[in-house]
Amino acid sequence: MNNITNKKQLPFKVSARMARLIGRENIATSKGAIIELVKNGYDADSKISIVYFDNKFSILHSEISSRYYEKLKEQIENHYTKLINSFSKTHSERLEQERFEFKKLFSQSYTQNEIGNYVLNNVVNEDSIKKLKQYLSTLATLYLIDSGEGMTLDIIENDWMVIGTDNKHENYVTKSGRIKAGAKGIGRFALDKLGNHCEMITIYNPSYHRDSIKDNEVGYIWRVNWDDFEGSSKTIDNVNAELFALEDANLKEYITQLLPKNFIEQLDENINLKFGTILKISNLRDIWSDYYVDQIYADLEALVPPKEVDGFQIYLFSSLTPNKYGSIPSVLCDDFDYKVIAKADNNQNIKIKIIRNEYDLDRIPLDFFKRKNLTKYPYRLEDFKKGEWELQKTFSQLMPGYEDVDKDDVFKLIGQFEFSFYFLKKQKSPDAEKFFHKDSSLKFRKDWLAKFGGIKLFRDNFRVRPYGEVKNVAFDWLGLGMRKAASPAGIGRKKGGYRVEPDNVTGAISISRLANIGFEDKSSREGLQENKTFLIFKQLIISLINIFEEDRAYIAKEMVDYDNQKYSEQRTREEAEKIAQRIYEESKKSQKNNNASKEDNSPDQKEKFILAELNAKKDDEIERLREEQKLLRGMASGGIVLAAFTHDLSHLNNQLRSRVTKIRKLLLDKIPENDYKEVEERKNPYILLERMKSQDLKVQNWLNFSLGAARKDKRKRNQLFLSRYFQEFKNDWAIVLDERSIDLDIKDIANTNLRIFEIDMDSIFNNLVVNSIDAFTKSREPRDRIINIKAKETLKEICIVYQDNGPGLSKDILKHEDIFKPLFTTKRHPDSGEEIGTGLGMWIIKSVVEENDGTVRLLYPNEGFSLEVKFPAKYRR
Numbered sequence: 001m002n003n004i005t006n007k008k009q010l011p012f013k014v015s016a017r018m019a020r021l022i023g024r025e026n027i028a029t030s031k032g033a034i035i036e037l038v039k040n041g042y043d044a045d046s047k048i049s050i051v052y053f054d055n056k057f058s059i060l061h062s063e064i065s066s067r068y069y070e071k072l073k074e075q076i077e078n079h080y081t082k083l084i085n086s087f088s089k090t091h092s093e094r095l096e097q098e099r100f101e102f103k104k105l106f107s108q109s110y111t112q113n114e115i116g117n118y119v120l121n122n123v124v125n126e127d128s129i130k131k132l133k134q135y136l137s138t139l140a141t142l143y144l145i146d147s148g149e150g151m152t153l154d155i156i157e158n159d160w161m162v163i164g165t166d167n168k169h170e171n172y173v174t175k176s177g178r179i180k181a182g183a184k185g186i187g188r189f190a191l192d193k194l195g196n197h198c199e200m201i202t203i204y205n206p207s208y209h210r211d212s213i214k215d216n217e218v219g220y221i222w223r224v225n226w227d228d229f230e231g232s233s234k235t236i237d238n239v240n241a242e243l244f245a246l247e248d249a250n251l252k253e254y255i256t257q258l259l260p261k262n263f264i265e266q267l268d269e270n271i272n273l274k275f276g277t278i279l280k281i282s283n284l285r286d287i288w289s290d291y292y293v294d295q296i297y298a299d300l301e302a303l304v305p306p307k308e309v310d311g312f313q314i315y316l317f318s319s320l321t322p323n324k325y326g327s328i329p330s331v332l333c334d335d336f337d338y339k340v341i342a343k344a345d346n347n348q349n350i351k352i353k354i355i356r357n358e359y360d361l362d363r364i365p366l367d368f369f370k371r372k373n374l375t376k377y378p379y380r381l382e383d384f385k386k387g388e389w390e391l392q393k394t395f396s397q398l399m400p401g402y403e404d405v406d407k408d409d410v411f412k413l414i415g416q417f418e419f420s421f422y423f424l425k426k427q428k429s430p431d432a433e434k435f436f437h438k439d440s441s442l443k444f445r446k447d448w449l450a451k452f453g454g455i456k457l458f459r460d461n462f463r464v465r466p467y468g469e470v471k472n473v474a475f476d477w478l479g480l481g482m483r484k485a486a487s488p489a490g491i492g493r494k495k496g497g498y499r500v501e502p503d504n505v506t507g508a509i510s511i512s513r514l515a516n517i518g519f520e521d522k523s524s525r526e527g528l529q530e531n532k533t534f535l536i537f538k539q540l541i542i543s544l545i546n547i548f549e550e551d552r553a554y555i556a557k558e559m560v561d562y563d564n565q566k567y568s569e570q571r572t573r574e575e576a577e578k579i580a581q582r583i584y585e586e587s588k589k590s591q592k593n594n595n596a597s598k599e600d601n602s603p604d605q606k607e608k609f610i611l612a613e614l615n616a617k618k619d620d621e622i623e624r625l626r627e628e629q630k631l632l633r634g635m636a637s638g639g640i641v642l643a644a645f646t647h648d649l650s651h652l653n654n655q656l657r658s659r660v661t662k663i664r665k666l667l668l669d670k671i672p673e674n675d676y677k678e679v680e681e682r683k684n685p686y687i688l689l690e691r692m693k694s695q696d697l698k699v700q701n702w703l704n705f706s707l708g709a710a711r712k713d714k715r716k717r718n719q720l721f722l723s724r725y726f727q728e729f730k731n732d733w734a735i736v737l738d739e740r741s742i743d744l745d746i747k748d749i750a751n752t753n754l755r756i757f758e759i760d761m762d763s764i765f766n767n768l769v770v771n772s773i774d775a776f777t778k779s780r781e782p783r784d785r786i787i788n789i790k791a792k793e794t795l796k797e798i799c800i801v802y803q804d805n806g807p808g809l810s811k812d813i814l815k816h817e818d819i820f821k822p823l824f825t826t827k828r829h830p831d832s833g834e835e836i837g838t839g840l841g842m843w844i845i846k847s848v849v850e851e852n853d854g855t856v857r858l859l860y861p862n863e864g865f866s867l868e869v870k871f872p873a874k875y876r877r
Helices: 018-022 030-043 066-086 089-109 126-137 153-160 187-194 251-258 290-301 366-370 381-386 410-414 442-452 480-486 532-571 573-592 603-644 646-652 657-670 685-708 722-739 758-778 816-820 841-851
Strands: 048-054 110-112 118-120 141-146 195-203 219-225 242-246 276-284 313-318 338-344 349-356 388-394 417-423 454-459 505-511 717-721 742-745 753-757 785-793 797-804 855-859 865-872
Touching: 030 048, 030 141, 030 187, 030 276, 030 290, 048 251, 048 290, 066 089, 066 118, 066 195, 089 110, 089 126, 141 251, 153 219, 153 242, 187 195, 187 276, 195 251, 251 276, 290 313, 290 442, 338 532, 349 532, 366 381, 366 532, 381 388, 410 532, 417 532, 480 532, 657 685, 717 722, 722 742, 722 758, 722 785, 742 758, 753 758, 758 785, 758 797, 758 841, 758 865, 816 841, 816 855, 841 855, 841 865
Parallel strands: 048 313, 454 505, 742 785
Antiparallel strands: 048 141, 110 118, 141 276, 195 219, 195 276, 219 242, 338 349, 338 417, 349 388, 417 505, 717 753, 785 797, 797 865, 855 865
């Protein structure tokens, strides 16, 4: 043990790969990375934060104009020239090779058509398309701009370039009094999550940095290539960023060069843009189509609490859709049924206010408030008129029994907070009259909740992701859905147990780094650490929500009891209908024989007759509604068809047939048609007009097709000759099928007839054809496209077989019969994976066939999809 010699002190070394671990691999999403960088602007005392996606040329299009094509070529050239000039020779050689490959792939992927546009080649394989998309994505540039204090050389060297700096942890209050949102010292590595290259331009405000001013230096340009951190055995101290000093520079000059004029005009002119920081991130790792930019906009909308944050405004712009975005407004909820406001202090006391906005007081009878349970606060008439009531509780009262077992004084670690909670019904209750509900815009509420629903957590005026984030697993982080599943009781249940659904609520919880010391960030910046303090805090919030649940359930139970006591005798519907029908028939018979007695003319008998007559009218109304249902079903099928071809119609809906005739007439007055005999077709205006005329005919065909589904004669059960019906059916679909090279074969239709609603036949076969077209479009196999419809009759039945030679049912469908279930669909969004199909087509088919006493059966041919429909022989005329 005493033979130890040569004692040394060994320093730790940090691999250069650490930058990737705490940046690209640590931050969960690009959305989270952008939010981290916006927070940096807030921490720098900026008045604004600008997020600008210069993504106009970064998206792959199937067809582009010749002007766009040339502009894109120029963009590729300029993009790589700037990159090569910005980085070392080592990167220049790689970038030169990348530029060559990009330009070659781009030129090979497009072919010029007869009208001069460039169209994506059908022969381009999927790997090449994927690679081209990736190349194009590198043309996009992301800018994050703030008007904050900027950075001096000292800050760049000792804070910005230090991993895990404790600057914000120790100096957590800005000079203007803001509590800084960041604390870990790793937020800047969010840049690596977003793109390979980063350039920072920073102009510092001398009034913030009097002790760090360098002579003649007003700011700096800082550059880094994150690929420099890659490589085996490389330590982080061997990786360098480039730094250039700026003299006599002004941030606004740079912003004017970067942002289009119409974007700059939207900024608040009172904001001083002389100082601040611009982050330019290029060679982006993600494809920033408008779908994803829109998600960033939605995230930024909910980044700050639903109230004004003084002196901080966020803007988002996109060159791809320049008119879509701009200033991001504060989100406020002013249409609600219930609102709860809770404010907790440092002594574990909570003041709670419950605001009721669900009930229409003018419709509630005054005798309702005379009930025994409605004579005490807060359920008296005067309390309802006031619209709100208040109470005060301690943490221990909200969670009775916990203080007895709390050995760690967790309540003290929670600290003060504020909670605003909103409940909004999304659909009208069938018992709305019973509960005296106010009328409200349910569609608006549904749309609003789809965008801003969920209970969100904010710390020092910034949202802590992903709590309450729509379409995220943490949307219901409080577990309200599990509570509802465990206790699915209705609102008016006597035994209680009502629990609110997570989809009907929104809210905001506000905490602070200073007041809530028990809450710690995860290193990934995605939420707080799930420690004991946080778990107990969640239970406190649930207890506050339960106050709302109990108040609403108490009132509902009283309204149910009141309704039952007052109107229960009128609800013996089944027996009343039987009696009414009998009286009605007897009275009609008595009147017909003209031998009504004195008793028949008594007031009681007349009232019974009136009741019976009203019941008969009700039956007539039901029958009429059934007929309307048939029409709506046919219209729904038409809607599915139209939805499937929205893309086609969007290019044609503004083109009218008359304009071609007018243009041609005006042209003939100036230039004879013979003058273009020797001109190639794509430059001949008369040939181009004929093509436009053909497009107009397509629009007319679609309008006729969609309107034809609602023709009145289709709603009559007439004799339908199958051969004639399917010939007309083929004619209706001719243009659409021809455009897609699909052959509809109907030569094997038996010369028979059915007594059936034509609209029902349309519902069946329109949906089948739509599905076949969709299947053919998805399939890339080079084959003839054929749809075959056969019909034959036997003594017992009429059998119709539909078959196509497409890819058939998806292999992912384990139970094939599931396709007949309502809302079952395999159509999903290519970006999000969300279901985009209606899931109604096959369900409508099965419903229609069974309503006509028929059967539907899936067949399994060697290739494609096949379905057999049978109707009983009784439907023959």
